[in-house]
Amino acid sequence: MLSLLASERAEALLLERIRQMEADGTLGCKDSLMFGCLVARASGGQETVSYAFSGAWNGKYIIPGFVPPCFSVSEFDRIVSQYDPMIHCYSDRIERGEKELGPVRSALSNECLNELRSLYVFHSPAGRVRLCDMDTGPLPTGTGDCAAAKLLNWCFRKGWEPLSMCEIFYGRDCAAHRHLERCTPCDAKCAPIMKYLFNLNLIYSDDEIAVVDKEAGLLSVPGRGEDKQDCVSKRMRMIFPSAPENPSVHRLDMDTSGILVLAKTESAKRSLSMQFEHRNTEKTYIALLDGLVREDEGVIDLPMRLDVDNRPRQIIDHLQGKRAVTRFERIRVEIRDGRTVTRVRFRPLTGRTHQLRVHAASALFPIVGDRLYGSRKEGERLCLHAESLTFSHPASGERLTFSSPCPF
16 A cells, blocks of 8 residues: 555665574564664765664563654553553453453553553654544554654654665564565554654655645645645655755645645656646546536537636636546446435546536536535535546656545
8 A cells, every 4th residue: 555765775774684683693583573674864964774663572662773662661661550450350350250341341441542542652744743633533553553653753753854664574474474575554553644644645755756645625836825835745845855846746726635746856857747748647536526417428628718807717718718628437426415416537638727627517517515616515525536647757667557545
């Protein structure tokens, strides 16, 4: 799922560290751990290398040569020592037949777990955030203990720029991993907290590019006014300060969610910008339209221009508008809140401002939640999502596709 930070350099360093630990007897055949390595750039420009392990190693959370956990170990031990005797007491009584104490033990265990989670504090480019304050829903035990989380927390705590990261499983082959297998941050424990660690839903990064799954309501680039400065490009620059001042090569409307690619070097920016300009990219969007679309598929070919008397609205203009072409296909018809809506997939062949929103409203039906070209109920979002983006990597030329599941 997550593919963060081109990891070849970090992988080589981590394998070398593992071999050293085997040679000096620090690491043995009975150990079973996930190790991680992060290469970062400090504020002075020098590169640093950090190592971590997931969870505890031989019952220890702090071991010289590895970054610390994301909590106070002394406070962690205090809470465990407070609750463990009580929980074990209830467990013994339940085993002796007092089954009715099961809910009491469960409540006590959850209380202990909540207190432990309140200790986890993560550093991000935007500041500190506690695990218990993250809007993630239920999280499995061990969230925040993975090597990747420890390394990124340490990196941002120090104010460094992450360059390369890798995790490797060490131990006997099992159902989940093979010995010395290179791994990516896990779906269960890492994915829910990564967007808080980065202050951005970063799904891919290497030396040249970063790919983001933008949330609805976040600007792609800065707008006019102090209240419109928070955006994807500025958040990315907080993570990767060596990136171009404006790393954006294309945009999504503030109310649109989905895939965005950004440049981390000037050469990558030129390459990606040319690809978008010459339509060498492929984009798909998912939308909910406020009505029944009867056609299975079709093409909308309607020229557009800015409505100079009503900015930022765009209008259809057959005389002065620029050509705009969109393919669409119906996915299914749905009933939402008692009204008929149609889920469609759009493939824009041109890239005009608000193209999909204008084409939908003019040739089919307005997109649900479109406050400019349709209507929006209270609490409703614009139901338009950039599902996938295909382009050529600016350095290797490899054709890449990134996708994001539709959130509505």
